[in-house]
Amino acid sequence: xxDGKLSRWQMIAITVLRVAxxxxxxxxxxxxxxxxxxxxxxxxKQARGPFADLFKWLASQPxxxxxxxxxxxxxLSLVGVLLILGLFTRLxxxxxxxxxxxxxxxxxxxxxxxxxxxxxxxxxIVNKNLVELCALVVILVTGxxxxxxxxxxxxxxxxRRTPSR
Amino acid sequence: MAGDDEKVKKTPQTGxxxxxxxxxxxxxxxxxxxxALGLFGYAWHRQRQYQQARIEExxxxxxxxxxxxxxxxxxxxxxxxxxxxxxxxxxxPGLRFRAxxxxxxxxxxxxxxxxxxxxKHEVNAYEDYREMLDKEKELDAVVxxxxxxxxxxxxxxxxxAGKHVYCEKEMSNTLEGARAMVTAARDTGKxxxxxxxxxxxxxxxxxxxxxxxxxxxxxxxxxxxxxxxxALTPDLGAPDRYAIPEARLKQYGFRDMHxxxxxxxxxxxxxxxxxxxxxxxxxxxxxxxxxxxxxxxARGGNLYHDPATHEWYxxxxxxxxxxxxVGPAMAYYQTQTTNGSQGYFENFMGDQGTLLISESDAHAAxxxxxxxxxxxxxxxxxxxxxxxxxxxxxxxAEGVTDVRExxxxxxxxxPIVLRDPVHQPHLQNFFDAVRGKATLxxxxxxxxxxxxxxxxxxEAIEAKTRLSFKPEDFTI
Amino acid sequence: MDGTLELGxxxxxxxxxxxxxxxxxxxxxxxxxxxxxxxxxxxxQAAFELADRLEGELSRFRANSDIGRVNALSAGGxxxxxxxxxDCLVIARHVFDLTGGAxxxxxxxxxxxxxxxxxxxxxxxxxxxxxxxxxxxxxxYAVDLMAELLEEWGLDLALVHGGxxxxxxxxxxxxxxxxxxxxxxxxxxxxxxxRLSVSQTALGASGLRKGDHIVDPRSGEPVRRRRGAxxxxxxxxxxxxxARADQGPRIAPAAVADALTTAFMLLDPGExxxxxxxxxGLEAWILLDPADSRHGEASLLxxxxxxxxxxxxxxxxxxx
Numbered sequence: 001x002x003d004g005k006l007s008r009w010q011m012i013a014i015t016v017l018r019v020a021x022x023x024x025x026x027x028x029x030x031x032x033x034x035x036x037x038x039x040x041x042x043x044x045k046q047a048r049g050p051f052a053d054l055f056k057w058l059a060s061q062p063x064x065x066x067x068x069x070x071x072x073x074x075x076l077s078l079v080g081v082l083l084i085l086g087l088f089t090r091l092x093x094x095x096x097x098x099x100x101x102x103x104x105x106x107x108x109x110x111x112x113x114x115x116x117x118x119x120x121x122x123x124x125i126v127n128k129n130l131v132e133l134c135a136l137v138v139i140l141v142t143g144x145x146x147x148x149x150x151x152x153x154x155x156x157x158x159x160r161r162t163p164s165r
Numbered sequence: 166m167a168g169d170d171e172k173v174k175k176t177p178q179t180g181x182x183x184x185x186x187x188x189x190x191x192x193x194x195x196x197x198x199x200x201a202l203g204l205f206g207y208a209w210h211r212q213r214q215y216q217q218a219r220i221e222e223x224x225x226x227x228x229x230x231x232x233x234x235x236x237x238x239x240x241x242x243x244x245x246x247x248x249x250x251x252x253x254x255x256x257x258p259g260l261r262f263r264a265x266x267x268x269x270x271x272x273x274x275x276x277x278x279x280x281x282x283x284x285k286h287e288v289n290a291y292e293d294y295r296e297m298l299d300k301e302k303e304l305d306a307v308v309x310x311x312x313x314x315x316x317x318x319x320x321x322x323x324x325x326a327g328k329h330v331y332c333e334k335e336m337s338n339t340l341e342g343a344r345a346m347v348t349a350a351r352d353t354g355k356x357x358x359x360x361x362x363x364x365x366x367x368x369x370x371x372x373x374x375x376x377x378x379x380x381x382x383x384x385x386x387x388x389x390x391x392x393x394x395x396a397l398t399p400d401l402g403a404p405d406r407y408a409i410p411e412a413r414l415k416q417y418g419f420r421d422m423h424x425x426x427x428x429x430x431x432x433x434x435x436x437x438x439x440x441x442x443x444x445x446x447x448x449x450x451x452x453x454x455x456x457x458x459x460x461x462x463a464r465g466g467n468l469y470h471d472p473a474t475h476e477w478y479x480x481x482x483x484x485x486x487x488x489x490x491v492g493p494a495m496a497y498y499q500t501q502t503t504n505g506s507q508g509y510f511e512n513f514m515g516d517q518g519t520l521l522i523s524e525s526d527a528h529a530a531x532x533x534x535x536x537x538x539x540x541x542x543x544x545x546x547x548x549x550x551x552x553x554x555x556x557x558x559x560x561x562a563e564g565v566t567d568v569r570e571x572x573x574x575x576x577x578x579x580p581i582v583l584r585d586p587v588h589q590p591h592l593q594n595f596f597d598a599v600r601g602k603a604t605l606x607x608x609x610x611x612x613x614x615x616x617x618x619x620x621x622x623x624e625a626i627e628a629k630t631r632l633s634f635k636p637e638d639f640t641i
Numbered sequence: 642m643d644g645t646l647e648l649g650x651x652x653x654x655x656x657x658x659x660x661x662x663x664x665x666x667x668x669x670x671x672x673x674x675x676x677x678x679x680x681x682x683x684x685x686q687a688a689f690e691l692a693d694r695l696e697g698e699l700s701r702f703r704a705n706s707d708i709g710r711v712n713a714l715s716a717g718g719x720x721x722x723x724x725x726x727x728d729c730l731v732i733a734r735h736v737f738d739l740t741g742g743a744x745x746x747x748x749x750x751x752x753x754x755x756x757x758x759x760x761x762x763x764x765x766x767x768x769x770x771x772x773x774x775x776x777x778x779x780x781x782y783a784v785d786l787m788a789e790l791l792e793e794w795g796l797d798l799a800l801v802h803g804g805x806x807x808x809x810x811x812x813x814x815x816x817x818x819x820x821x822x823x824x825x826x827x828x829x830x831x832x833x834x835x836r837l838s839v840s841q842t843a844l845g846a847s848g849l850r851k852g853d854h855i856v857d858p859r860s861g862e863p864v865r866r867r868r869g870a871x872x873x874x875x876x877x878x879x880x881x882x883x884a885r886a887d888q889g890p891r892i893a894p895a896a897v898a899d900a901l902t903t904a905f906m907l908l909d910p911g912e913x914x915x916x917x918x919x920x921x922g923l924e925a926w927i928l929l930d931p932a933d934s935r936h937g938e939a940s941l942l943x944x945x946x947x948x949x950x951x952x953x954x955x956x957x958x959x960x961x
Contacts (some may be wrong), residue, residue, distance in 0.1 A: 148198055252723065255721070550961055583705050
């Protein structure tokens with residue numbers, strides 16, 4: 001098992017990281033779900049960078065936008081719950097990474113880009129989105145869910161048939 | 166909570182799953198992060214409660230405002246100043262406009278009635294204030310912005326009719342008139358606020374109470390200077406088609422339309438720029454020093470305008486003497502109407518610092534610490550003033566015994582931002598006082614003392630000599 | 642922009658009096674025909690005082706202006722504003738919708754988050770950080786109101802402008818079809834692009850000098866699509882002083898023209914053409930940058946929704 005390479009304390013630290021990232025995702029999702037007027041349109045309209053046109057096009061399509069809003073709200077919440085529970089951890093990590101990549105690309109802090117809305121903090125290429133993405137990569141490759149999380153139980157249930165035989 | 170449920174559900178399953186792969190230790194590990202979800206649920210619940218409470222609070226606020234006893238108001242005098250006061254009053258909750266009275270029924274009266282209509286105040290319009298007082302029985306308060314020479318009669322009659330009165334400054338163009346107002350307020354027991362609106366301005370109140378009162382930032386104030394310079398403008402005119410018939414003008418004490426529009430310049434009607442403008446600021450001199458002046462010297466004249474059309478002085482320079490409890494002080498004031506250089510401000514100079522203050526945002530308020538004064542760090546920490554703008558100190562290259570060319574004092578800003586029209590706090594104070602929830606910031610006695618000090622300037626110019634005040638001049 | 646719109650040589654010039662006043666970081670002028678110099682000066686002064694009062698209500702640089710208070714709102718907050726500020730915000734939102742967001746007084750900070758209650762003169766916001774700058778509309782609005790005031794005073798033969806970027810022509814001096822105006826190249830004011838003769842017409846002008854950019858509110862990016870843009874709107878009879886019922890929204894053609902020119906700096910020619918088609922009487926001119934233009938020279942495109950005949954009140958452009 002992968003976790004054999006890491007010490008117990010290292011795994012605990014990564015689990016804490018997983019729960020924290022999951023918490024953040026869950027709240028981002030829940031907060032959007034509970035705000036009736038929330039839509040990604042504003043964020044998408046302000047998109048810049050290499051894929052700006054794509055995002056802006058998305059914002060201008062009401063049907064697609066409604067779907068994108070739903071996917072974002074529920075997706076973020078689901079990824080958050082899964083990360084906290086440590087259930088389907090790898091899938092959740094990949095999902096989370098997908099979301100963050102989209103957010104990052106919509107407003108990348110590239111050289112020469114400035115924003116009409118002042119953001120807190122100062123970023124160049126690396127912003128908090130990217131850091132959270134890296135955290136998810138760490139969780140993904142260390143299989144944190146199988147150290148502490150419902151994946152342990154799943155692994156136990158289904159693992160009976162596989163390596164032990 | 167959620168974690169417990171999970172445990173109950175899962176445990177039997179895991180028990181059946183074979184001990185080899187899934188022992189008790191694994192189950193515990195598997196469920197170890199579930200409580201985090203419970204914690205999230207709890208935090209989310211608290212957050213929702215907090216938001217809900219805030220929403221309810223916000224929703225409750227207007228209800229509370231509705232509880233406020235509604236005050237029925239009339240505007241007497243719908244000229245430029247009356248319109249400024251109306252705009253400010255429209256922002257004050259709990260007022261119901263009932264009537265507007267102005268002799269210029271063709272123009273100003275109509276304009277104010279229309280703008281009140283936009284805000285859903287259905288008002289009756291009157292030309293004669295006595296008719297208004299007769300018919301509008303339910304009026305609680307009258308806001309008076311008529312020419313100075315009408316103030317006394319209007320105010321006294323309104324007070325005697327049982328109305329509370331907010332009257333623009335100058336209280337009156339004569340001291341007899343001003344005295345009658347004070348007496349009427351005393352006799353009727355009604356509130357009479359005079360429109361020296363700086364007395365309710367948060368910037369001035371903060372400076373008076375905190376900077377001068379509590380922190381004593383300036384030390385002993387020895388000198389003051391202040392000014393209101395106004396750029397040259399043509400005389401006020403009126404649209405031809407809305408001219409007032411001559412008979413009505415005469416009835417209300419005006420020679421012609423020109424005098425009606427420019428009454429401030431005429432003897433017997435107004436007091437000229439020193440009274441129109443200076444009164445606001447000389448009022449602050451006495452308020453901040455805590456004493457009335459002991460003497461006044463003044464020069465003035467019609468340096469630019471034709472005395473036939475501008476009877477009062479277009480330029481005035483004056484010096485007041487004060488005997489304060491901590492020693493003598495002297496204050497300079499100038500007003501002129503040919504050049505607007507530096508606008509208007511009051512500058513208080515003490516042995517430890519300087520306060521430059523103005524109703525205008527162009528100057529706002531700044532305090533400068535004398536380099537030898539005790540540190541002001543405490544007051545910066547308490548938020549009374551901002552941290553100083555760092556002044557560059559030029560040091561010689563050798564640096565050892567640098568002789569600094571007179572160090573400029575630290576500049577601190579007074580961190581008070583007024584977001585309302587400048588007259589609104591003063592009107593708010595008046596209506597609060599009407600409701601018995603505040604005391605007047607400028608009761609007629611205070612304004613009378615200012616009228617005594619200011620009207621004396623025109624006398625001193627004419628007398629070409631220094632005129633003294635006796636303390637009893639300021640009281641009734 | 643100054644210099645892109647100029648009052649031409651007025652053949653009736655001997656009667657036209659001119660008054661000047663600084664407000665809203667620009668120079669306002671009243672040109673009017675009236676036999677009594679003193680009376681005309683007093684009327685102009687009343688108009689200038691109106692502009693000063695509007696600046697006090699509309700300037701974002703004043704903490705206690707209506708816009709200053711709106712900009713200080715946090716999510717869920719609301720404030721009462723003057724009828725003038727409400728008019729400007731309502732017009733601004735209308736032009737925002739009309740131009741697909743190319744004219745945005747919030748410069749991308751979320752105009753949609755503002756809740757305008759025009760009946761009660763209340764402005765609320767659903768989110769913090771919305772920043773309104775009426776720079777692209779306030780001058781035009783002031784010009785509209787100043788013109789109404791001049792009409793009240795009986796100065797019907799008059800023209801008002803704010804820094805020549807917003808202009809309203811009332812009736813022309815006797816003997817003229819209209820007030821003579823020129824559109825000229827912002828990069829080279831001596832190069833006259835078109836001559837107009839207008840009355841009862843509002844005109845707006847925007848222009849960029851060498852190296853200037855404007856920020857596209859839709860993308861937040863600085864762009865330079867063209868050198869100049871002008872918009873003209875006929876002034877409806879209902880906008881004239883006294884003609885309007887005192888209730889209901891004000892008709893403010895100069896404010897609209899002012900706002901539209903800002904958008905015309907950004908919109909594609911096709912979009913401008915469509916806009917002109919949908920709004921009879923609206924005319925637009927854009928000056929393309931040489932780089933965009935086929936012949937290497939800055940060329941002027943003219944759009945007019947009524948190709949058959951120009952609207953009676955608007956001017957006829959006569960290309961140089």
